[in-house]
Amino acid sequence: MSRPVLDIGLGVRHGGREWTVAGVEGDTTGGARIWLADKDGDGSLAVFGLAELLGDPGFAMVGGPQRLRVPQMGLLSTVSEAEQWRAFAIEQHVREVETGCPTPGGVGPVKLEFDPASTTLAQREQAKAGELAALGWENVSRATVRRWRTRYHSDGVWGLVRKRRSSTRLERADERVVEALRALLPREALRSRSRGWKKRIRREVQWWLEGRHGEEAVEVPPPSTFNKLLDAVEASLGLKGTVTQRRARAARPSPPFRPTLALRPGELVMLDSTPLDVLVVLDDGVVGRLESTIAVDVATRSMWGVLRPAGSKLTDVAVLLAQMMTPLVMRPGWSAALSMAASVVPHKRLTGVDERLKDAAARPVIMPETVVVDQGKVFISAATRAACE
Template sequence: MSSAAVRIGVGTRLVHDGELVEIVEIHAGRTGMDVVLKCTSKQALIRASFNELLTSGATRVIPERDGPTGDDDFEPAGVVLAQLSGDERNEVIDRAAHVREVLTGFRSGSKELALPGEPRSEYRGDVPLSRRYASKARELGAGVRSIERWVQQFQKSGEAGLAPTHDRAGAGPGANVDSRWTETAVEVMVEHADQSRPSQTMVIKRTNARIVARFCEGVVEVPSRATAFRVLAELEKRYPTFRLSTKRNRDIADRPDGLYGKLRPTRPGEYMLMDTTRLDVFAMDPITLRWVQAELTIGMDWYTRCVTGIRLTPVSTKSVDAAAVLYQSYRPRPACKNWPTHAVWPEHGVPRSVLVDVQAVDGTFVGAAGPAIVPETVVIDHGKIYVSEHMTSVCQRLGISIQPARLRTGRDKGPVERFFRTIREDLLQILPGYKGPDIHSRGLDPESEAFFYLDELEAIIREWVAVEYHRRPHDSLVDPHVPGLRMSPAQMFEHGIARAGYIEAPRDPDLAYEFLKAEFRKVQHYGVDLGGRRYNGMSLSPYRNVASPFKGKAKGGWPIHYEPDDVTRAYFRDPETRKWHTLMWEHAPSMEMPLSQDALQFARKLAASKYTYPDDRLAVTDLLERWNLGLGSTLAERRMALRLSREDTLIDQSAALNDVGTLPSVARVMATADPPADEEPDTPDVPDPETGDDDAEDELDDYVSDFYADALEDA
């Protein structure tokens, strides 16, 4: 029997730092055993620590006799036995018992564990070994040579040596095909990573042609068509070319060859992920009553996976929408009144288990939709809405670092990309109007199923995030000290506070106003003129007809901040008190909804083409009348109408959400309530168009069907 041990003492030879040395002395030192090494080539002496000598990777002992080594061409016992099926394992156990009986006379190999009747007469210790081999061969109906081979394998490797050998020579793609053909096929497949998807037949033909051109005719054996298809099927697993989408194939081809690395947050607020995606569900335009595509922008804390900001926008996303998402991290949105208690956070955003809210004890509790987390670093992609000069400057002033992700590398923002998939699979595909992730997954007519308005769809997403996403365990939220424990984002937030001992909270909520766009204007006796609109407020009184200290392009003007999606008000920061004040537009009292800057500009053009002396009041009135009649005929007008359908603005976040929980579809999705089986949903009465006695039926049908027909025509 060989031994894995090696004796080390005086006279033992080693290879140390590439030289052959011999131990000539061993003695006790102050820090342990020391050895003296003698170089055989230089006749020099080296003193070294015995412990360091054994653990150093530059030292190797030269054994005096053969034995097992780590680089032996033999699979470990665990690998060999793990491949066996149940029947094969039982066969190995039975064969090992026969071998032990041949060697010792006992199937267990020990006299203390002898079975009744053991040892049998033909296997007693005084019987020659050759006769025992012959007796076992007759008993099992095998040859004597087979029994001898079993004994040798058992003595060398134990039960693992008796296991049936599995031939691995045929493993791998194209094992029975010339490796040069397989390598050329891989070369052709990789070349199509950035091209359109090829067919397998074309790849085979191109590979065969390249083989002939490179090695000449007949040098490399070309596989048959069926074999070539099998080889490509195996190569497809490593180099996707034929099965997945071309975009997915490019993503796989761009994967790094080395180990995957990632940022590892250690506390809440250390990293915030921001991204925008187009939702796979159609929403209803409240102005034109037609479907529209929506984009979702979110901010997510990487450590806790808590969604701190949500913004749903029609058609496209602006930089102000990205600023609104970041603003919500400073001022969490108020929770809806019909949310369950466990989904509502305290107004300050700190969990109740960490901070006792006195107001909640008194019964005057005001809930928030999520935690208040000020990010230290924002991880974004290279979209223009995230890298605008204004947003980057404000982040610099507030001490927020911006870290762009690598181009076309979605794994740099893996958690937020996974969130988009989760919301599609767990929420959006249940809603009416779901159109699938791609054109191949789309239904026959999903546009006709669009049911929810944009603000209702955003309310549904917010409630799902608060009730479901924040409260269910995630596989990726674990404590390394307790690997089997899965936590929810809310629990991970509490865990992060307990671990870090603090949380980055907003120093001053008014800092969020700095995300708004600013223009310099002189303060006149009537207020300020911004884009042809007049704003006024009591806070402007000390600065009327007073030049500002600003120089250059802004000479004499005062900074006025405004939100492009709601020009009914502007914001002014008093340079003396440093307090923010709201300035109202002179025509705002006649408005019942926010008015965007794009909508006002379009209204002016519309009024100019209709009236000789138009003004803002006339332009807005005419625009609203046009929308109410369903005559929105240009793409710009349609987009502005969609913007006006939003009920929440960047600053006025305290407005209550629409109570959409009573809608049957929402109740079904959120599993909050089911409508009674015998109760039909209420449908609003649609007034019939005014008709006369002389109207024909086809004229009435044309009137109804064409009522909104021209509302979506492009300019």
């Protein structure tokens, strides 16, 4: 994350009022204090803590560089890589329009047509639209650039991603009718379909709704509208095709219709075991296969693993959880680039909390909040639940 630079004389907005930075006291990496002068009043001074000032959602710089956001990697991972790179490219264009420089922090050469000192914001928006049109971008106008700026300030990089529109037919339909179709169609997929099967389904939907909500409580759409809705629900369930294909798809467990998102470390951790196609000689001289028990943190994509002979035990789960919550100490022969001190993590600040982080490797320390497992015997046991607690 890039941090804003507070210089004396810079205008800021805080607490619904505009101020001017009158002084900076203390170390800017720790407990600094910022002196602000009221611009609209009598020029009286007020002092704020740096953390309090930057943590205010209403804080903004007036006429200074915009505060950049951390890309929402959890959300961005739900779209294609091409869409991700497109959003990051638009972010650079938005920066250039607003600050004159596409790189973070406003460091680098500034083109004449994007210089804030000699051009207005409207002129820079128009120049950016013309530049992108010359580069082959389609349907980019000054209004498009203005919408990009609005979305970026509202939702960050995620606001610059093109979202696919969901089926408006399913959204506009009565959710009770859609629920009835989702309940009846998997059973219908197991048999052959004769002419008039949609009429039969419509009658069954009417009976299902009457039994669930009472007579005349829910109105079934007219045949033409109902048939289109039936096709949309059938497509969403993946029940198109031949009888054999429909039967195979109907036998599958219901998948989630929305991607699972995790935005903070430890919010969602997945545990699983898998045998490896490797034969090894164990300590007792017996040749056997290995099994890997792995934990994956969805938000950070970090992985922890335990390698044991086939047959996961409760100790494997307990060791994995302990590894996630314990710093990994650097080992002899490891490169200094693998240490936590060489990473982007605020290492010095963390060593004041836990001395074990002084010589730790750059592996995240995560406290799991929700652990997702399958129906494996070792994972659903009471002992595993006790280890998690």
